[in-house]
Amino acid sequence: MALTIPGWADVVGRMDAMRVDPQRRIGPSEVQAVTAMTERLSDLDDEFGGRYARPMAAAFLVNTVAPYLRADASSETRKSMTAAAALLCYLTGWMAVDEGAHGRAQQYYVKSLELAGAGNDPTTYCHVLRGMSVQAADLGHGTPAVRLANAAADASPESSPRMRAFITGQQAHAYALAGERTNALNSLREAERAVNQAESRLGTFGGFSSATLAYATAQVRHALGDTEGSIASLNDHFALRDSTDMQRTKLVFSSLLAERQLEVGHLEAACATWNSVLDEYPGIHSGRMDRQVAKIPSLLSPYRTNSVARETSEHARELIAK
Template sequence: MALTIPGWPDVIGRMDAMRVDPQRHIGSSEVQAVTAMTERLSDLDDEFGGRYARPMAAAALLCYLTGWMAVDEGAHGRAQQYYVKSLELAGAGNDPTPYCHVLRGMSVQAADLGHGAPAVRLANAAAEASPESSPRMPAFITGQQAHAYALAG
């Protein structure tokens, strides 16, 4: 397995960018969020075992969350890269739930950017791939479909 290791100038450049750009601030709220997520994943690991918790921790949802954070900072292209990787990881894990969740998030992003037709297409793709589950996921997706259709006229 090949591992890509960032070069020293890249690592130094990242730290310099954080010092100069106040948008790249890591504060106590970010540390608290990571701590809480780690504790919850650890609880799931304790309750159900690593076989169930590891795919969630290592793959699609974490990548999706990183994309969502990129949207928050206005880095929409970067967010889309994370979202696509998240979709790939959900597929690799054979887990349709995060796949649908990510498609819905992509629809939200498209809608927020004023792109009605892509927002509809993404929300509909999420609905089509949605697994038989609790009523929560279909409601989550249907709400976004309604929003996207309203935006698209």
């Protein structure tokens, strides 16, 4: 996680020199098409996983969006297309993280930062930095996660309650992983205040709700050593979820819940949670979920004499082998 992150001042308004194709001209309709396709790809990623959706996103980037970026256009259209490409590039990086292709994800993320600057889109720039912090945190790299989350906060172009929650919730998790307890708890309280003030409507990217806050709280508590509290917060998360929440994250967070239930000795509860995951797992094409499921047999191996644990472990093994 030591890669160099281009600062906003270094990328704003700047585009790599490229030859304009005079045979092709684009307008607002092409920008609208890229935006609409990004939303569809995001829906597919949410429902089926990054390994399913990323090849489509990558192909669309290369075959359609890259030629649009080289096409003749008005200055306003060029700016809008570049910003739309930045968002798609960010989403493709997010999918790569789900696959477990972390180096590739970082390449997409850095390119998205450059495109966001070229398109003068500070909101996407901020979201990408926050996404990079999430990636670092999920890999257990607390200090880089703090650096990236703080960079996102510094770059944030707005101070709406939901944006503040979106950023400070991630700062809290990053601080907790880095062992900065006071900063973690302060950031979590700020995220809670911001959620309480936030408007009800969620955006396609960056929606932060009470359910998201409960998950952030669970992550902070676990990183600070409070596994029981983390379990309670994850249960709060599931109670607060609604139809807009991702199917994949439901399974990922349920897997974390099961691991933490086992960690505190609640074997049968952990197996029940894992069984609910395994019932839905075949429909998800996610490298992260593959890794979560692959851990189940080894985590349950000390309990092989327990019939419930043995059945859950065997079910996981069968699905892994398919």
